[in-house]
Amino acid sequence: MNFVKDKVCFITGASGGIGKATALQLLELGAKVFDMSRTRQLSDEVSNENLRSYKGDVSVEADVIAAFQACINAFGTVDVLLNNAGLGVLTTDLSTTDLDTYEQMISVNMRGVFLCNREALKVMKPKKEGHIVTVISMAGQRTNPNAPIYCASKFGARGLSSGLADQAVKLGIKVTDVNPGPVDSDYWGDRQVPREKFLKVEQVAHVILFVLNQPAEVMIREINFDNIKFLAG
Incomplete structure (x- = not known):
């Protein structure tokens, strides 16, 4: 079954990495995608009548409000919010x-998630349906001595999302945390890490699509996953 066809999906940070991979898979399934990115826009690379892009920063309130309005102007509503920018x-x-x-x-990992959640809820609450998905990562569950502030921001985003789920489910709105382990992406730069043991962005996108492509009455609250090679050490 294809439950995402014709759905309007607002994605932050879809110009690359997990966001881009997910956006491309959604477009293939017939969804409408609105990309909010701070730098380059996905629409500059991909020509599709179901794709729109907006240049903005998720940590800036005015940008988020304007982006959601632009999405509504283009597609009429917001069915799915994917908080991916990080x-x-x-x-x-x-x-x-x-x-x-x-x-x-x-600002990006917590304030941005709050601002986007708030604007999405304004659209979803009146129709009593919608799905908010946040890419948090396993850094929201296990600490890392090399990145304590990053972990703190992800722990905070996970707490925000969990509390929102308790509120939103009573309104018919689903809330899901997607928590991948290390992902082979530009995040690592030139650091010497075993990227061959990391998840690929396309694999993370597959998991996000699995979460989104569930029947209306099925809500996956949290999903944790790693590359088996990484877990094996």
Whole structure:
């Protein structure tokens, strides 16, 4: 069954990585995709009548409000919100970490999720249906000595999402956390890590599509997954 066909999916950070892979798979299934990205836009690379892009920053309230309005103007509604935009910076020595680094990660990974959730709920509540999915990662469940602030932002996003699920389910709105382990993406830069043991962005997208492509009465609250090679060590 294809439950995403004709659904309007608002995705943050769809210009690359997990967001782009998910957007492309959704378009193949006949969904309508609205991409909000801070830098390049997916529509610059992909020509599809069911795709629109908006340049904006999820941590800026005015940008988020304007992006959701642009999505409604283009497609009439929002059925799915995929909170995918994220920022991760190594903070291996907290004693030398500047406040700006902390605030940037909290702003994108928590404030951005809150702002997008709020605007999506304004659309979903009157029709008593919708699905909010947040890509959090296993960093929201297990700490990392090299990235304590990143983990803190993800723990916070997971708490926000869990609390929202308790509220939204009573309105008919589904809320799901998607928690992949390490993913082979641009996040790692030139760091020496075993990327061959990491999940591929397309694999994460498959899991997101699995979550979205469930019958209306089925809600997956949280899904955790890793590359088996990574787990094996």
